[in-house]
Amino acid sequence: MFTRPDDLTEHQIRAELAASWSFRAETLSYLPVGFGAHHWRAADGSGRQLFLLVHDLPQMLLSRLDTAQAAFGRLETALGCALSLRTSANLDFVIPPIPADSGKVVRRLTERYSLAACPYLTDCEPTHEGDFAAADRPAVVRLLTELHAARPALAPQLCDFALQNADGLRTAIESTGEPWRTGRYGERARALLAEHASGVTALMAAYGELAAQVRSSPERYVVTHGEPDPRNVLKTPAGFVLVDWDFVQLAPPERDLWDLAETDAAVLAAYTEATGAVIDPHALALFRMWYDLSEIAGYIELFRCEHEDTEDSAESWQNLAHFLRPTERWPRLRPPAR
Numbered sequence: 001m002f003t004r005p006d007d008l009t010e011h012q013i014r015a016e017l018a019a020s021w022s023f024r025a026e027t028l029s030y031l032p033v034g035f036g037a038h039h040w041r042a043a044d045g046s047g048r049q050l051f052l053l054v055h056d057l058p059q060m061l062l063s064r065l066d067t068a069q070a071a072f073g074r075l076e077t078a079l080g081c082a083l084s085l086r087t088s089a090n091l092d093f094v095i096p097p098i099p100a101d102s103g104k105v106v107r108r109l110t111e112r113y114s115l116a117a118c119p120y121l122t123d124c125e126p127t128h129e130g131d132f133a134a135a136d137r138p139a140v141v142r143l144l145t146e147l148h149a150a151r152p153a154l155a156p157q158l159c160d161f162a163l164q165n166a167d168g169l170r171t172a173i174e175s176t177g178e179p180w181r182t183g184r185y186g187e188r189a190r191a192l193l194a195e196h197a198s199g200v201t202a203l204m205a206a207y208g209e210l211a212a213q214v215r216s217s218p219e220r221y222v223v224t225h226g227e228p229d230p231r232n233v234l235k236t237p238a239g240f241v242l243v244d245w246d247f248v249q250l251a252p253p254e255r256d257l258w259d260l261a262e263t264d265a266a267v268l269a270a271y272t273e274a275t276g277a278v279i280d281p282h283a284l285a286l287f288r289m290w291y292d293l294s295e296i297a298g299y300i301e302l303f304r305c306e307h308e309d310t311e312d313s314a315e316s317w318q319n320l321a322h323f324l325r326p327t328e329r330w331p332r333l334r335p336p337a338r
Helices: 010-021 068-087 134-149 166-174 186-195 197-214 254-263 266-275 281-304 311-323
Strands: 027-031 038-043 049-056 113-119 222-224 233-236 239-242 249-251
Touching (some): 068 113, 134 222, 134 254, 166 197, 166 281
Antiparallel strands (some): 049 113
């Protein structure tokens, strides 16, 4: 996130680091990187550095019936699985959180926020801005084949194919006839959703049909990262590493392949050659749909509520405008019959 939270102090972070990790931070620097959690770099007097992940738990809710405690539980399972991938499955390219003194991989900072601490990687860089360089893609496929073959002692959650905030998105579509006086982007978001409401409804229906088909083959499920994109695959002197394990799940392998295949379909043949797994084109389409709908639902939820005019809001609006073009991004869709 680009904007640091104004309801969380550095004192709270320092205190939790000292109490739970026995780490006494002399400096804390906010890092405007990523777009799913807040990040800080912490350094102690000896020069040891940590990369801190602070998750806004209400932003991780899956539905209106979900709770921050349930979101924290999912995060704890996901980050615990990442640690298990490193320790029990011996995957050196997995960069998991550092356990607290209690052994827990994540702690509650407040009712709203959680804290996890990872190694700070000093000699690394994103693989490529926006996309993988062609020379890097074989190495990324190798990482995924190793990950998908892993059997960690602590298994991740099973993918249930649920769309995040689907109920809120349906409610938002129904409310486009009334103004959204919620902030700078409220009315813009309402107008854009009203324009594309039939396309979004058709996309949700198509997703439901595909999900029923893909979930019927659980024997294909493997450990998946969820977002092995250039922001999360980093180059280090020792090779490529995978970071950001918030959404690791047992799921069809296409969950990790669809985005790579958007740029270079040859990665699918390379994956099949390495694993023997036949790629399911329906699963590729399913997870691309899931991503589009999750982005739309999340940003619509943001703008339908009171929001501040921040750099994060501006970025969110740009992202919504990109994804909320269902008939353009999915030209074979047809609106449902009335």
